[in-house]
Amino acid sequence: MFDLHFLPLNQSAGIWQAELPNFYATMPVKPVRLRANERLGLFSTIPLPAHQQRELLERLSAGYYRYEGTVTSALRSLVERLNDFLLSRNLKQSLPSAQQTGSLLAMVVRGSSLYFVVSGTAQAFLVRKEGVQHWYDAAGRPLGQAKIPSLRFFREEIREKDLLILAPEPYWQPEALMGIHALGEEGIRQRLQGDLVDFSCGLVRFTSGKGEIHWHLPSVVRQTPVKPDLETKAPERETSLSTEPVIVPQAISLSGKRWEGVSGHSPRLEQKESEESRVPEKNNLEKGAEEKPGTSARPVKPGKQKQSTFAMDWQPVLKAFAAFLHRLEKGWGTVRQVLRKFGQRVLPHPAGVEINLSPGVMLAIALLVPLLMAVVGATVYLERGKNEQNRAYLATARQFVAQAESESDPALKRQKYLESLEWWEKSGTFKNSEEGRNVFTTAQNGLDQLNGVKRLTFRPALRDGLPPEVHISRMVAYLNDVYALDQTSGRVFRLIRSGNDYELDLNFVCGPGMAGGRIINPLVDIAPAPQLANSNATVMGIDSAGNLVFCSPGASTMDLMVLRAPGMGWGKIQHITMNNRTLYVLDPMSNMVYVYRASPTTGFSPDDDPSLYFGNDTPPLNEVVDLVADVEHLYLLHQDGRMSICSHSGFEVECNHVAEYGDNRPGRSGEVERFEEVQFVRMQATQLPEPFIYILDASENAVYQFSQRKLNFQQQFRNVEPPQVTFPKESPTAFVVTPNRRLVLAFGNELFFAIIQ
Structure with a gap:
């Protein structure tokens, strides 16, 4: 397992900034089981204000951790959500100049595997001892222009001290980044900046650890001039991105919990805000306690705090509370009498013997009975409401299937089938009903026909x-x-x-x-x-x-x-x-x-x-x-x-x-x-x-068949749906097609085979 060290570099108008709003990463918060051990990082180039862009990335991240499915399908869903958001906004704009497009780089670390997706013009570089891998989408079509976004997936096994560079545009050639992973933070920054006046990028360093996320503040931002009237501090030592997290006033290291004092936002954005929020307003200070311009508010030591000018009168509050206690005592006497009579009528007891319930028992009955009735009622109500909602989801899926079957455009037909399966997935227990199975089978068969998929029945090989x-x-x-x-x-x-x-x-x-x-x-x-x-x-x-x-x-x-x-x-x-x-x-x-x-x-x-x-x-x-x-x-x-x-x-x-x-x-x-x-x-x-070229697609556990020389697509082989055996969550690592037409797939140490009919 690896720790992820994030360092934002952002220079604007020749000044280094402390935050990069479009660079975001977070630990899972209430994820589904499949996402619990994954770490997601996002880098976007969406032309939105900083707070809106941050909120958008937060929602995309939350949606990813709630997604059930493979890593690649979850990443695809994330990109599609962002594309739909931008496309819907652009369709409402009459002027082309008012439309907004952008790019997205998304990374997921799962164990020692790095999954990466590129959509748009943004690019990434994975730098390691063996060389530089350049990840980009040659199509270069920005998000928000078409219904189906252009995606490019990559997967790589992480190694100690690998460096991932995320950039909004191709600032560098891969050859110029050779060996940069071995430098410290200052050396990396100077090498990347070169002759660039303004640029921004995100750096991610991978080190052995417990899967924690650490944010680092750039040293050029930390190194501020010391003013004569402030207490002089020892200069901070240069911190290398490859070793330790940078210590800043806010707690910015994520070790399975949220940042201290931050409600879901990146610490780099909130650091400045939190410092400003700690400065008292003038109305809350005694006259003459205002700070000099440019200085920060210093906390008042215990015992020397000034009394606020807004002193509260507690007398009316105490009187009201006493009256409330008096009314509660009178009401409790009435409740005791009612419960005693109720117990004598309902509970078994010898004739002539009065049941004497203790005040504690009667209080428990008085509280628990209405509480249990409320819980039962709420459960029945919610269950009925949930069933009605799931039934509506299945009806929506059926409608999309009908639209797909009547659609003549193959691209729209494919999209309708995909949307049908998405609604079918949400329909809960109705998925297993006869109608649910029919909807799934129709949509899946329609997609398979459009995608050239041949389904095979796999079974364990050993x-x-x-x-x-x-x-x-x-x-x-x-x-x-x-x-x-x-x-x-x-x-x-x-x-x-x-x-x-x-x-x-x-x-x-x-x-x-x-x-x-x-x-x-x-x-x-x-x-x-x-x-x-x-x-x-x-x-x-x-x-x-x-x-x-x-x-x-x-x-x-x-x-x-x-x-x-x-x-x-x-x-x-x-x-x-x-x-x-x-x-x-x-x-x-x-x-x-x-x-x-x-x-x-x-x-x-x-x-x-x-x-x-x-x-x-x-x-x-x-x-x-x-x-x-x-x-x-x-x-x-x-x-x-x-x-x-x-x-x-x-x-x-x-x-x-x-x-x-x-x-x-x-x-x-x-x-x-x-x-x-x-x-x-x-x-x-x-x-x-049968001279063919077979290629393994690790993202979808599929094997593609092409003709030799011309590389004409013939078909692709996938597991049946629903499967008789479920493949492991990890990606396939090897395959072979045998002379007697058997397809064998390897997932690490697990092998499966199917007969090609």
Whole structure:
């Protein structure tokens, strides 16, 4: 778990400001169960006054923590709410110049995972030791212009001292931010400011902790001149954003509670207000006690306080209170008589014996009986009212379904179905009624048809599962077997098909250890083994030193083939992919793709130098998250969902770095540079007779199927609704489509499979 340290930087008219109203973060307050362990941060560029913008971000945050669903769907709902708010205001404006648009950056930290969404022109930079990741929405369409907002999702695992920079516009190039995460606060500020006169941005530093949120006041704001008539204080030491919270007069560290003295607002805004509110008005001061201009009010010590000029006369109050006590005593005597008679008539007792209830018992009866009657009545009333409200919600959902079915515009039809499901979700117990099930089925089937979704019935792949520390990061298939790489240990698990399910091969050897007299480090990636003479290997893996191991079922040892290192040595081996007997090795730190070719008889030779796939014209590879190859092409999947397709033409490599996806679904644009609202993280290329590219979307637990070369969308696979098994809340980490048309999904240490019909 990580603590989040927030630092606002805001310079206006050459003066550093203490607050940045459009930068907001808060701990969960009365969240639903799914949101309890999440931390939300927002950065907006909405042209509203500071207090209105702060109130708007507070409401968006509160709505997020009440949302039931996945992180990505909750973030999407948050952005849509803001877009609807701006759009409704703009539709009421007759002049285009009066319309208001803006951007939003939203981040959610859940455990060690960072979920991020960009909508509009604002941009973010994640700076770490390995480099800088630039997060932006290439569409750049501001919020408040269209019914459906443009969204771009990102997900990353947080590391100690990572630095996230949130900016309203692209002030910097990613290369200019390299290494900035290692600087202190002053160094970061000076590096970001550069030649800029006025600029604003938000900084977030991640450090190991308990999931707390800490706000920091910039040092340039804290360092104010000391006046001669004020008590001189020792200068504050420079505080680095990467270490401790800054101590300011207000309690601005959120450790599971609200800020002291602040009702839901950011401490940076309220600090100035709270200081001003502590200055007494002149009417409440004795004559001559007014402060000099520019000085702050000093508290009066106990024992020396001045009596207020507005002294209160308590005499009438005491008389009224005495009269009230007298009337209460007379009324209590009457109540005692009534209760005694009531008890004698109702309670069982021997004849002739008078029931003598103590005053305490009679008082309890007098108070509890009407209280219980009120509680019962209120419960019945509220339950009836709630049922009527839920019934109205379901009726609204049914109306939206009817509107969707009669709508001819695919975009409006899709929106109506989505709104129907939102109202259906609110209908409580009526969701499970026959009418509720019909509404859900109709809306879901309509959306699936528009989105090209094929629903599959998933079930657990292993009866007992894998150990909890396992984190599957890559899977490959060979005939009926599935091989899964554990990122934690660098070991490969073999899953053997047994009937309709899978069993774990406990004797399979593939991972760190000894092979060919060399020490094998934990494997970083795996691929199907090429067919070589005298080799029964079904899977191969590579470690960080370039050692290539070949693993065979039933073997007690691994075969080793050492790859000859490049002339400059290895930077960081991240991914490998295999086509025929050609191996491609992605080394983003060296910004290279190295190519090794194996002999059909001897395999890879340690004497063969690798060739450079791109030659001397290598594109940036630091944002490539995966790569696959077919006979002629190399496919590079970028972090923002774009695809690059490269091929050899004679002795040169030709690349289309903005290869367009074909999307002919109803209401779609036909060709797009990337799919909106998805997070592509893993790829797989299958060969004849079904040559496809499969891509895993971690945001919606879906697998997309595309044709090779043209990247035409075919369909996407998702779990059935309602599901027979519920996927874990965390995002999927790996997938594979087997030759016998089974889709296997991994969520950390949990594996599920479905048959593709």
